[in-house]
Amino acid sequence: MAKTLNIGLVGCGFMGRAHANAYRQVGPFFDLPYRLVLKACYGRADNRDKLEAFAARWGVESVETDWRQLVTRDDIDVVDVCVPNHMHHDVVVAAAQAGKIVLCEKPLAMNTAEGEAMVAAVEKAGVANLIWFNYRRVPAIALFKQIVDEGRVGRPFHYRAVYNQDYTIDESVPQGGRALWRLDAKVAGSGVTGDLLAHSIDTAEWINGPISQVVAATETFVKERPHAETGEVAPVAIDDACMFLARFANGSMGTFESTRYARGRKNRNTMEMNGENGALCFDLEDPHVLGFYRYADPQTGRKVEDHLAGWQRIHVTNFDHPYMDKWWVPGCTIGYEHTFTNTLADFLTGLHDGSPAQPNLRSGLRTQLVCDAVLESARAGAWVDIPA
Numbered sequence: 001m002a003k004t005l006n007i008g009l010v011g012c013g014f015m016g017r018a019h020a021n022a023y024r025q026v027g028p029f030f031d032l033p034y035r036l037v038l039k040a041c042y043g044r045a046d047n048r049d050k051l052e053a054f055a056a057r058w059g060v061e062s063v064e065t066d067w068r069q070l071v072t073r074d075d076i077d078v079v080d081v082c083v084p085n086h087m088h089h090d091v092v093v094a095a096a097q098a099g100k101i102v103l104c105e106k107p108l109a110m111n112t113a114e115g116e117a118m119v120a121a122v123e124k125a126g127v128a129n130l131i132w133f134n135y136r137r138v139p140a141i142a143l144f145k146q147i148v149d150e151g152r153v154g155r156p157f158h159y160r161a162v163y164n165q166d167y168t169i170d171e172s173v174p175q176g177g178r179a180l181w182r183l184d185a186k187v188a189g190s191g192v193t194g195d196l197l198a199h200s201i202d203t204a205e206w207i208n209g210p211i212s213q214v215v216a217a218t219e220t221f222v223k224e225r226p227h228a229e230t231g232e233v234a235p236v237a238i239d240d241a242c243m244f245l246a247r248f249a250n251g252s253m254g255t256f257e258s259t260r261y262a263r264g265r266k267n268r269n270t271m272e273m274n275g276e277n278g279a280l281c282f283d284l285e286d287p288h289v290l291g292f293y294r295y296a297d298p299q300t301g302r303k304v305e306d307h308l309a310g311w312q313r314i315h316v317t318n319f320d321h322p323y324m325d326k327w328w329v330p331g332c333t334i335g336y337e338h339t340f341t342n343t344l345a346d347f348l349t350g351l352h353d354g355s356p357a358q359p360n361l362r363s364g365l366r367t368q369l370v371c372d373a374v375l376e377s378a379r380a381g382a383w384v385d386i387p388a
């Protein structure tokens with residue numbers, strides 16, 4: 001009989017919705033030995049109407065306005081952290097100490113020191129844990145990794161990542177508050193580096209191995225903004241844009257770019273890799289497509305005939321493509337929300353089999369370390385080494 005897992009959602013904003021949807025969808029689409037119950041959700045007391053509406057909409061059995069109360073409840077098995085970044089540390093540590101399974105939104109923490117304490121807490125408690133770097137579970141990105149692992153790209157030379165948005169160009173956009181806490185350094189920790197490049201770094205290291213050195217530049221285009229709640233105009237302390245060069249331990253070179261000032265780009269997350277035998281490219285604005293350039297067969301070394309060489313556009317919806325046998329029939333597409341469901345399915349499968357799914361919090365700490373090195377390099381204007 002399926003074991004019941006009671007979920008406590010700490011946070012009910014954008015990510016709370018994405019996660020709640022995953023808990024609702026995962027059971028019917030994947031064969032899992034668990035029955036998931038959305039037992040409780042936390043939200044701020046001064047926003048109780050929103051909290052109760054969230055609970056009613058997603059079928060959450062109860063609400064809490066004190067997250068400490070939620071994480072210590074006997075009837076909660078899993079604590080899922082999707083509140084703003086400045087709360088991650090305290091909630092994760094308390095949940096681990098209470099012996100709960102811990103799932104945490106990205107980025108792991110405000111900085112590496114906090115992240116280390118969080119990893120120490122989950123490892124000391126011996127609780128299963130996961131960080132929601134959901135883009136690993138875009139089928140086309142998972143196929144990207146599979147093709148690299150199959151040796152079809154061969155010796156890698158270049159890795160190129162871009163993650164751009166445009167929603168903060170207007171100077172009147174306030175910083176802080178419920179919807180715009182990502183612009184407030186005291187709540188977010190950093191700007192695009194922790195919010196967007198953390199995704200790119202996680203994917204890059206997953207596919208191409210560790211980054212060993214970075215040199216970065218950041219910019220804050222709008223220097224002052226009003227605070228959404230107090231109206232007080234204060235200096236903006238986050239990075240609006242960040243670009244960095246990287247060296248990977250495998251000898252390849254990387255370029256990373258992220259900004260919230262790329263007019264016309266809403267959530268453009270791209271990556272390309274160029275190797276000796278082939279190349280791959282992906283663009284989240286065209287999420288079902290993986291570009292593959294086949295130059296030579298990795299086994300025989302035989303080159304593709306010149307008149308046939310060219311980019312192949314793989315529509316990643318076949319049953320043999322990652323995750324796609326769990327959804328619809330070939331040709332029918334899935335979307336952003338399914339990446340969270342795929343993530344959850346892998347986590348629950350690993351939990352049952354005793355083979356924990358990645359990325360766990362330790363892996364999230366690694367990404368945090370690279371983000372901090374990027375910001376340190378931008379401050380110092382120099383290359384920064386990243387320990388293995």
Ligand code: SOE
Binds near residue numbers: 165195196267
């Ligand atoms: C920022 O706008 C954001 O919501 C990120 O925080 C998410 O991680 C990303 O997936 C979508 O954009």
